[in-house]
Amino acid sequence: MIVVFLKIATVYLLIQPLLSGIDLPEELGRQSRAYLKSQSDIDHDRLISFAEKSTNSTKALALFAAGMGDKAAKKYKEAATHFAIAMEGLEDLAHYAAYHQLHSLAMAEDHTAAIMAANQFFQLFPHSRFTGMAKHINAKSLTQNGQHNEARRLLESSHKAMPEPLRLYELARLTHLDGKPLEAVRAYRRVYYHYPFSDQAKKSESHLNALRKKLGVNYPDAPPKWRLGRAEALLKARKFAQASAEYVRATSGLSGNELEQALVHRGTADYRRNYTNKTYQYLKRLKIKDPDLDAERVYLIGECARRLRKIKEFQDRAEYLSETYPNSKWYESALFSLGNYYLLKKATTRSRNYYKRTARTFPQGAYAARAHWKVCWRAYLDRDPEARLLFEEHVKLYPHSTSAPGAIYWIGRLEEKESSSRAALLYMALTKHFPHYYYGYLARQRLENISVPTLNLDKASLPIVLTILPEVRKVTQEPSVETESLLRRGKTLYTLGLVKQAIAELRTGDYHKPDSPWIGVTLAEQYSAQGQHHLGLRMMKLYGFGYLRMQFESMPREFWKRLFPMPYGKHLRARSKPHKLDPYLIAALIRQESEFNPGAISSAGARGLMQIMPATGKRIAKRLGIRGFRSRHLYRPDTSLRLGTFHFRKVHDQFDHRIAYTLAAYNAGEHRVEEWMTWENFTDLEEFAETIPFTETRGYVQSVFRNTQIYRTLYGRAK
Template sequence: MCAAPLLFLLVSLAFPAGSQNDPLFSLSHKFLETDSRSARQALAQFADERKAETEGALARLVLGIGDYQEKRYSSATEELARAEKAPELADYAVYYQALALVGANDHASAARLLADFSRRFPSSPLVSAALAQRVESLSLSSHAKEAQSMLATPAPSTAAGWMLLAQVAERAGEPIRAAQAYQRVYYEFPASPQQSAAQAALQALRPKLGSRYPRPTPAQRLGRADALAFAQQYKAARSEYRALAVQLKGQLREQAAARVAECDYNLRANLAAYRALQKLKLTQPEAAAEGLYYLALCARRLKKVEEFTSQVAQLGKQHPNSPWREEALFNAGNYYVLENDAEHYVPYYRAVLENFPTGHNAPAAHWKIAWHAYVARRPDAEQLLKDHIRLFPASAQLTAALYWLGRRTEAEGNPRVARAYYNYLETSYPHAYHTVLARDSLKKMGPVADGPVPPEVSQLLAGIPSAPPPPSQQILREASVFLDRARLLDGLGLADLAQSELRFRAESNGLAYHAGLELAQQAAERGSYHQAIRFLKRYTPGYLSFPLDSMPRRYWELLFPLPWREALENYSRQQELDPYLVAALIRQESEFNPGAVSRARARGLMQILPSTGRRLGRNLGIHRLSANALFIPDTSLKLGTLHLRRVLDQYQGRLELALAGYNAGEHRADKWLSLVSFSDPAEWVENIPFTETRTYVEAVLRNAELYRKLYGG
C-alpha cells in the first residue's frame, strides 16, 4: 500500500502536473485536441521510447482513451491493456479498457475485467461506474441472473440506477419486475435523460404483459406531474394534471384539478388560472387550501386587491393550520411591503409569527417587524432586534440585526455597547456587508473608554453559533496523492476526468477545501473564472467569515478574480469610476463569464441588454452593434462602464440608488425612492423591497471593499 503513493510522488516530481512544457503533456494535448495521424504517431513514438517507464504507460493511457472516444475499440483495448503499468492511474486504464470491450460488443470480457475492480481500486471514483458497467455486461452476456442478484439491495436512488435494474430484469426474463422498475423512472424522474427510453420500454412491455402489466398507482401518476412542475416543465405538467383531473378520485383528483390552474399561473396565464380556480368545487381540505392560496395569488396579479386579502382571510377561517395559510400570510405581507404600507404588512407578518412560529417564513417575517420598528424609531425596536438574534441566530438577517442594534445603542448614548456589536461583526463576519458599515461606524465613533458591557449583551452574543472556521491548510499524505492524481489527469489533457476526480474527493474524502481549490485553479487556467468562483462557493460556503490572512492569497484571487484588468481599469478611469466597484459589480452580474445570458436576455460581463447596448453604442459612434458583440469583454466593459456612469449621474452620484437601478431598472429604483426617503443610504438599502436587488446592492458594496484590499496596494 505504501509503494504506489511513493512511486506516484516520484512521477509527479518528474513532471509537474499542468505543465504544458513537459513533452508528454504537450503531445497528449495535441493528440486529444486534433486526433491527427501525426499527433498520434508522435505520442505512440514517445510511448515506445519509454515503454519501460511510467511515462510510457501514461502515454498509452491517453492513446487508449483517445481511441475509445473515436470508436477505435480494438486499438483502444490494446493501448489500455498496456497502460495498466501506470500504477497511479491504473483504475482509469482498466475501466476504459472495459468500455472499449463493450464498444466492441465483447461484454463477457468486459465483465471479467471488472470483476475485482473494487478490490483492486477501493478508493477509485470509478467504483460505482465500474459496478454498473459490470452488471450491464453480465446481463448482456447470458449472466442476467447473476447481474440481477448484484442489484438486489439497496434500492436505487437515481433514474440511472432504476433504468439499469429494469434492463437487467428484462434480460433475466422478468418482465413484470422490469416494468415496475421502468415505471419508477417514468413516474419519479420524468425530467431525467432516461425518461424517454423508459417510456418506450413500457410501451413495448404493455401489450406483451396484457393483464399482468403492473398498474401505476394514482399517487405515482400525480407524482409524475408534480415532478414535471418541480422541474418547471409547466406545459407538460399541465397536460398530465388535466388528464388526472378526469381519471383520479378524491383528494388526488382535486389536487390535480387545482394544479392545472397552478401551471397556468406559473406560465403567466393569470386570467385563465383565476377563472379555472373560481369554478372548482374543492371539498378535500388540503386541496381546497391549495386552490384558495393560488386563487389569492391570481387575484393579486390581476390587481384585485380586495379579493386577494379576502381570500387570505378565508384561508384563516377555513384552514387555519394549513401551510398554505402560512404562505398566503407571508405573501400578503410582501405585497404591502412593496407599497411601503406598514399599517397592513406588520399585522400579516405578526400573524405568520403567531400562527407558524417555527415555519420557514418566521425569520423573515420577524425581521420585517423589527426593521419597521427601527425605522419608525419605536421604543421596542431594540428589544425586537435582540429577539431576532436570540430567536433566529441562523437568520439571513443576523448581521443586519447586529449592525442596526449597534446603531440604535450608539444613538442612545451607549458607545461601549455599540462597539461590542460592531466588534462582534468584525471578528465573526469580517467580509459581510454590515461589517463594512460597522467598520465605518467604529471609525466615526473614535476612541471609546474600555470597560465591561452589560451581562445581557455578553449573553446575547455568546448565544450566537460560531461562524464556520477557516479550513486547515495542512494536507495529509493520502490526500496529496489524490490531488496529484487529478493534476496528472489535467496535465494529460483529460480535464473532464480531472474534474470528476476532484469532485469525488471533495464530496467523499473530506477534501472539500483542497479539492475545491484545485478545481478552481484548473477552471481559472482555462479562463472559466465563473466556474472557479462557483467551485469555491460550493466547497467553502463560509468564506465570508474567514479572516483575510487565514487563507492563501491565491484562494482570494480565485474567489475575487480580476481578469481583463487593464481594460477594466482604463474604461473605469474614462468614466471616473472606482475600478474595484466595477469589478465587484461584474462579479455579481456575471461572475466574470463573458458568455453569460440572464433571464431578461442581458448579455456579457456587465449584463447589458441588446437594446441598451445599441443605444449606448450609438453614443460612442458604434453603429449596428450586434447582440453577440456584447459577449466581447472589451465591448461589454466599454458600454457597461458608460451605462453605470449614466445611472450614477441620474441619481446625483448616490451609489446605492445607482446600483439598485442598474440591477432592477431605474423605474423601480425611482418608485422605491418615491415611497420612502432616507438621509442614511444604508437605511434606504435595507428598505429595498426586492430581496434579490437588496442582496445585490449589499454584495457589490461588500465585494468592492474586498477588491480594494486584494488589489489596491
C-alpha cells in the same frame, strides 16, 4: 482476446515505485496533451517513444495517456493493450486504467474479454468510483453475448452502485429484448414517470411510443399514481405547462386524497403559468375535503384575487384561513403576501401589522425571520422606541438568519446616540464575527468616525446578542492525507490533458470537510485555465462555503483571489477608465451579475458579463457609433464592458454618484429607484439600501458594495 490480466490480484498492491510524491516530467505532459488534441499517428508514436525510454510510474503514466488518446481516436484495441500494461505501474490511477481497459474492450465489441476485464476490475477495485459505470458496461456486454439472465442478475443487484434511472432502463431493455412487450411497457414507464428529468426518461418515451403503435388497443393505461408523481416532479421543477397537462391526465384514475391533490396542484401549475382568471374560476368551483389541500386552494384563490385587484377578497381569504385553518402554512403564506402587498403600496401600518402577525403566529415558519425583520426595520424607520428591543429579539430568535448581523449593526447605530463605547463594542464584534458581510464593512466605517477608548473584545462584557452567534466554519490549514491523494490524482490527470476527468475526480471530494477549500482552489484553477471562470467561482463558493465569516489572514491569498477573481482585468480597467469608474466596483458588479460568464443570459433576457438587455445594448451601440451591432455581440467580453460601463456611468450621473441608488437602478430600473427614494426621509444611503422592497435588489446592492471592498483589498488600495 486483447487483454492482459494480472496473475493474482495481490501483485497490484506490491507495485513499486508508487506514483505518490513524484513530479510529472514536463515532456510527458506536453506529449500527452499533443496526442489527445491531434490524435495523429505522429504524436502517438512520439508518446510511445517517450514511454519506452521511461521507467516505472513515468512509463505507466505515458502508456495510460497513450491509451486515453487511442480511445479518443477510436483505436479501441490498442487502447485496451496500453491500459492493461499501464495498470501494473500505477497506484492512484490504476483503477482508471482498469476501467478504461474494460470500456475499450466493450467498444471494440470484444465482449468476452470485456466481461473478464470487468470481473478483474471488481476484484481489484471494489470501492472505485467507476464501479457503477463498470457494472453498466458489463451488463451491456453480457447482453451482447446473449447472457441475458446473467445481465439481469447483475443489474438487479446493482441498485446501490448504479444511477437508478440507468439501472431501470437497462432492465427495461432486457425485458424488451426478451420479447415481453407488456412487461417492457411497465419497465420503461418506471423510468419515464419516476425519473422524468433523466436522459433515460427520453429514451424510454421513445420506446413507449413505438410499443404503443405495436400493441394498439392492447397498450395498457399508465398507473394514475405514477402520473401524479411525474406531475409533482414537473411542478417542483417549474415545468408548469407540462405539469398541468400531466395532472389532467392523472385525474381520471385517481380518487380520494390523491385526486384532490391532482386537482388543486393543477390550479397551482396554471397559476404559475399566469393563467390567473382561469385558475381563479377553476379553484372556486372545487370542493376539497382534505384540510391542507383546501387551505392551499383558498390561499391560491386569494393570490389570484390579488392579481385581479380584488383586494378585499385577497384579505378575506386570509381571514378565512385564520378562522378555518389557523395552523396551516398556507395561512402563513397569505399573511406574508399581504404584508408584501401593502409594503409596495406604501401602506406602512397595514404592512407592519401583517408582518407582525406572520412572525407572532408562526415563529418558526418559513417566513418568520423575514417577517420579523420587516417589523424591526419598520419600527426603526418610524423611530419607534421599541426598535432596539425588536432588533435584540431578532438576534435571539433567528441567530442563523442572514438578517442577524444587520440587527446587530442597527442596534449599534441606535447605541451611538447614547454610548459610543457600547456602539463600538457591537461594531467590533461585527468586524470579528462577520468580517466580509455588508454590515461588517459598514461597522468598520463607523468605527473610523467615533471616538472610543481602547477595548479588548475578548475580555469585554458582551451584550447578550453577541453571545449567541453561530460559530465560524472551522477549516484546516493543510489538506488531509485523503484529500492530498485526491488533489494529486486531479492534478496528474489535468497535467496529462484529461481536463474533464480531472474535474470529475476532484468533484468527488466532500465539500463539508474542513479541508475542502483546497479542493475548491484546485477546481477553480482548472476551470479558469479553460476560460470557465464562472464554474471556478461556483466551485469556490461550494467548497469554500462560510468564507464571508473568515478573516483574511486565516486563509492564503490564493483562496481569496479564486473567490474574487478578476478575469478580463485589462479590458475591465481600460473600459472603466474613460468613465472614471472604480474598476473594482465594476468587477464586483460583474461577479454578482454573471460570475464572469460572458455567455450568461438571465431569465429576463439580459446578456453577457454586465447583463445588458438587447434593446439597451442596441440603443447604447447606436449612441457610441458602433456599426453592425447585433444582440449576440453582447456575449463578447469587451463589447459588454464597453456598453456596460457607459450605461453604468449614465445611471451613476443620474443619481449624483450615490452608489446605493446607482446599484439599485442598474438592477431594478431607474424609475423604481426614483419612486423608492420618495418613500421615506432617509438620513443616509444605508437606510435607503435597507428599505429597498425587492429582496433581490436589496441583496444585490449590499453584495456589490461588500464585494467592492474585498476587490480593493485584494487588487488595489483598500478604501
